[in-house]
Amino acid sequence: MDLGLRGKKALITGASKGIGRACAEVLAEEGCDVALVSRTAADLDRARAEIAGKYNVGVRVFALDLSDGRNVDKLAAECTDIDILVNNAGAIPGGNLDAVTEDRWRTAWDLKVFGYINMTRRFYAQMRERGRGVIVNVLGAAGENPDVNYIAGSSGNASLMAFTRAMGGAAPRDNLRVVGINPGPVLTERLITLTKTRARDVLGDESRWEELMKGHAFGRVAKPEEIAWMAAFLASDQVSGYTTGSIITIDGGATSRRSAI
Amino acid sequence: MELGLRGRKALVTGASRGIGRACAELLASEGCDVTIVSRTQADLDAAKAKILGASNVAVRTFAMDLSDSKNADILAVECPDIDILVNNAGAIPRGTIAEIDEARWREAWDLKVFGYINMTRRFYALMAARRSGVIINIIGAAGETVQSSYACGSTGNAAMMAFSRALGGTAPNDGLRVVGLNPGPVETDRMTTRLRREATAKFGDPERWRELTSHMAFGRAATATEIANIVAFLASDRSGYTTGTIVTVDGGGTSRASSL
Numbered sequence: 001m002d003l004g005l006r007g008k009k010a011l012i013t014g015a016s017k018g019i020g021r022a023c024a025e026v027l028a029e030e031g032c033d034v035a036l037v038s039r040t041a042a043d044l045d046r047a048r049a050e051i052a053g054k055y056n057v058g059v060r061v062f063a064l065d066l067s068d069g070r071n072v073d074k075l076a077a078e079c080t081d082i083d084i085l086v087n088n089a090g091a092i093p094g095g096n097l098d099a100v101t102e103d104r105w106r107t108a109w110d111l112k113v114f115g116y117i118n119m120t121r122r123f124y125a126q127m128r129e130r131g132r133g134v135i136v137n138v139l140g141a142a143g144e145n146p147d148v149n150y151i152a153g154s155s156g157n158a159s160l161m162a163f164t165r166a167m168g169g170a171a172p173r174d175n176l177r178v179v180g181i182n183p184g185p186v187l188t189e190r191l192i193t194l195t196k197t198r199a200r201d202v203l204g205d206e207s208r209w210e211e212l213m214k215g216h217a218f219g220r221v222a223k224p225e226e227i228a229w230m231a232a233f234l235a236s237d238q239v240s241g242y243t244t245g246s247i248i249t250i251d252g253g254a255t256s257r258r259s260a261i
Numbered sequence: 262m263e264l265g266l267r268g269r270k271a272l273v274t275g276a277s278r279g280i281g282r283a284c285a286e287l288l289a290s291e292g293c294d295v296t297i298v299s300r301t302q303a304d305l306d307a308a309k310a311k312i313l314g315a316s317n318v319a320v321r322t323f324a325m326d327l328s329d330s331k332n333a334d335i336l337a338v339e340c341p342d343i344d345i346l347v348n349n350a351g352a353i354p355r356g357t358i359a360e361i362d363e364a365r366w367r368e369a370w371d372l373k374v375f376g377y378i379n380m381t382r383r384f385y386a387l388m389a390a391r392r393s394g395v396i397i398n399i400i401g402a403a404g405e406t407v408q409s410s411y412a413c414g415s416t417g418n419a420a421m422m423a424f425s426r427a428l429g430g431t432a433p434n435d436g437l438r439v440v441g442l443n444p445g446p447v448e449t450d451r452m453t454t455r456l457r458r459e460a461t462a463k464f465g466d467p468e469r470w471r472e473l474t475s476h477m478a479f480g481r482a483a484t485a486t487e488i489a490n491i492v493a494f495l496a497s498d499r500s501g502y503t504t505g506t507i508v509t510v511d512g513g514g515t516s517r518a519s520s521l
Binding site: 001166218221226241245250254255258 | 433445504511515
């Protein structure tokens, strides 16, 4: 299936690791020039070298903290012809209302909530002017499965789900599309680290972390590529031209696997 | 993007027209052998000829009415090795609860609701025995944007959304996936027939039906191929962790509400 993405310009935030990195790889494989954004220049340089070594596409990198709206403005000034924006940067800490202090809460939302909103404000306006473009927001299934022990993430993701749907619902008026993806657990370095810690606590041996994945759907969590393939599919006007204002959940069915009685 | 569907066996219901036809053609173009089911043999023959002309795959046809569960039983016996089931047959009539009497309501649900359930009962069991397979239910966005003027359809689609989510949620225990797809307006024979009738009433000219789509997202309905594309993607291993969820392809209609 040809996605028709060759030559498109994609910008991915949080692109040096995990889901963002996989999105950058898949979009590059499909022929997009990619602009990678994350906070750490060294990580970005490594990602650029690997992607540029594998695919014949342009790779630009920007070491910026998108918590700061000024960096979003800077990025929009540097990248004026983006066709595909993948908002992905940000990881909201776990914990209940007592555990997540106001400072930590605000810091997390500056990146994951306000970062997405500010990026969308700038890049949506640019895309509207050209009359084409797609924004893919990578959110998180906690937004539809409220968890009191992930209160800041559940609330933040829920807000971004509503934001994505509201923007995407009206986007056809500007000939644009905005969609969201809600991943459940994904095998990222972050999850592996968390699971190793849990394996040490629960099993007394962090090397046995994979045993703790057995309870998930298919005995595993999602691969970052499984999120990235969907992101690329949705980013394609050729195959997904009528998909907007929707949230697509990729969580091995967890959201739908609860007992009502 | 290679979907890796070559050699898979797909069964599509309601396959001689519209979304089902587009799904069958696209799955065939991705290399699936396809079994197509609908009520009319002549339509199936035409669909089969077109698919065979375009794709080097095997095509089987079954002319049967899936309102009758005995036909689902026959299909399950005839097609024990299906990898991908696309439940799509059925069109629920528009109308309010006052307009749709019990007989019409039950008749519509026999195909679109019970047909899906009965097909899923048989084919899920076959797939579970092999621990391999995907079921995709084509439902309809009215299940989430409920309308009293489409009472029977909104209610039936909501049932199929819950059914798809409930079964898809636990399907990984059997090594399977079940996904629902909610199209909004799609340009099919069914829709153009309705719009031509409306254009006749409104403009005195059925040929002006396209003007009646100008208020839709992007000034048009979705193409059947746009639905088939995501069906093929969801049916593929590229979507290996996607189950128990509903994918809405409606040009944002569901998310375009005015709350003030």
